Amino acid sequence: MKNVIVRSNCIVTCNEGAEILDGYIHVIDGRIEELGKGDAPVRCFNKETRYVDARGKTVTPGLIDAHTHLVHGGSRENELALKLKGTPYLEILKKGGGILSTVESTRKSTKEELKTKARKSLDQMLIHGTTTIEAKSGYGLDFETEVKCLKTALELNEEHPVDIINTYLGAHAIPKEYKDNIENYMIFMTDEVMPYVSENHLAEFMDVFCEEGVFSPQQSRVLMEAGKSLGFKLKIHADEIVPLNGAELASEMQAVSADHLLAASEEGMEAMRKADVTAVLLPGTSFYLMLGKYADARKMMDKGVRVAIATDYNPGSCPTENLQEIMTYACFGMRLLPEEIIRCMTINAAYAIDRSQEIGSIEHGKKADLVVFDAPNLEYIFYHFGINQVDKVIKDGKLVVENGKLTEGVRV
Numbered sequence: 415m416k417n418v419i420v421r422s423n424c425i426v427t428c429n430e431g432a433e434i435l436d437g438y439i440h441v442i443d444g445r446i447e448e449l450g451k452g453d454a455p456v457r458c459f460n461k462e463t464r465y466v467d468a469r470g471k472t473v474t475p476g477l478i479d480a481h482t483h484l485v486h487g488g489s490r491e492n493e494l495a496l497k498l499k500g501t502p503y504l505e506i507l508k509k510g511g512g513i514l515s516t517v518e519s520t521r522k523s524t525k526e527e528l529k530t531k532a533r534k535s536l537d538q539m540l541i542h543g544t545t546t547i548e549a550k551s552g553y554g555l556d557f558e559t560e561v562k563c564l565k566t567a568l569e570l571n572e573e574h575p576v577d578i579i580n581t582y583l584g585a586h587a588i589p590k591e592y593k594d595n596i597e598n599y600m601i602f603m604t605d606e607v608m609p610y611v612s613e614n615h616l617a618e619f620m621d622v623f624c625e626e627g628v629f630s631p632q633q634s635r636v637l638m639e640a641g642k643s644l645g646f647k648l649k650i651h652a653d654e655i656v657p658l659n660g661a662e663l664a665s666e667m668q669a670v671s672a673d674h675l676l677a678a679s680e681e682g683m684e685a686m687r688k689a690d691v692t693a694v695l696l697p698g699t700s701f702y703l704m705l706g707k708y709a710d711a712r713k714m715m716d717k718g719v720r721v722a723i724a725t726d727y728n729p730g731s732c733p734t735e736n737l738q739e740i741m742t743y744a745c746f747g748m749r750l751l752p753e754e755i756i757r758c759m760t761i762n763a764a765y766a767i768d769r770s771q772e773i774g775s776i777e778h779g780k781k782a783d784l785v786v787f788d789a790p791n792l793e794y795i796f797y798h799f800g801i802n803q804v805d806k807v808i809k810d811g812k813l814v815v816e817n818g819k820l821t822e823g824v825r826v
């Protein structure tokens with residue numbers, strides 16, 4: 415499909431112009447060539463033109479999931495009843511559950527097994543409208559498994575329509591081999607794993623889980639400095655549970671994003687705005703952990719912080735690939751408006767993965783990543799919740815989802 419014309423009476427561009435209420439998008443060779451009001455001019459058509467009639471439907475940029483833990487082995491449904499009974503996480507850990515059980519399963523899995531599982535997730539993401547994701551390692555922790563997981567994601571990036579941007583998150587937990595020796599684990603990461611990951615271009619970003627009982631702000635800073643000097647762009651899991659001035663640290667280190675931020679201070683938010691750090695908020699995790707509260711998205715927005723919203727897809731605290739599900743929590747939990755949330759999942763999410771020049775809005779020159787929702791307007795997508803409203807997905811100008819299903823070429 416070299417030439418595609420999408421006709422719709424509701425195009426949500428997520429660019430300054432916001433919405434085109436009756437218009438067309440003309441795509442050539444996977445890029446958006448032009449858009450405008452009314453019918454596409456005759457000069458846009460040629461013999462090969464694929465005409466997508468989305469009248470009565472709503473077109474948005476492809477959704478971007480800026481925070482996922484895509485590649486991992488196993489699942490943790492056995493912890494559900496314990497969680498519902500209020501068993502503290504530390505007790506679940508003692509029973510052999512929690513993050514370290516996922517580390518066990520991930521280490522035991524072959525690359526093919528990891529790939530099959532992750533591919534299934536990517537299919538789900540695509541069917542629900544996600545066209546680009548960030549994917550973190552961090553369930554291997556040892557050299558071999560971290561590299562295995564990063565390579566799995568890179569291979570899938572080549573094979574699957576969804577674009578994947580890799581993040582090395584060795585600093586996700588302390589592996590049992592280093593239980594009482596965090597310092598040595600840090601040296602192992604900075605001296606052995608990170609240089610290898612960097613030299614072999616296995617990840618573009620590096621992330622740290624800065625939290626009480628995981629990596630302290632001081633330790634996080636050491637790791638981030640090492641990452642920066644190796645050429646990684648930075649991310650940080652910051653201020654999720656305990657306020658540790660993670661937002662301030664992200665700003666000082668000029669991280670591209672700081673994620674979670676339920677306990678971020680006002681000073682931290684202001685520092686983020688000044689340093690142009692994107693806040694990546696994860697309301698699905700608040701919901702799933704039954705925290706009874708969400709990150710203060712409204713306050714961040716009022717302060718001028720750029721806010722993105724992602725799934726946090728992972729086996730422990732948010733096992734869903736579906737950004738439409740997350741829209742529901744952003745809307746009814748955080749009380750954000752539909753036009754705000756869609757930006758959080760498109761253009762702002764593009765900033766969170768340093769791709770704002772390429773994707774995230776419908777404008778000339780950007781990748782033709784488009785979602786056609788079976789909804790007459792943007793509000794309807796949020797109003798009618800709990801079902802998949804994606805009718806079509808166009809990725810790089812190719813139709814990859816039709817009638818809510820993967821098209822022939824995509825299915826394996």
Ligand SMILES: [Zn+2]
Pocket residue numbers: 481483651726728
């Ligand atoms: Zn995470």
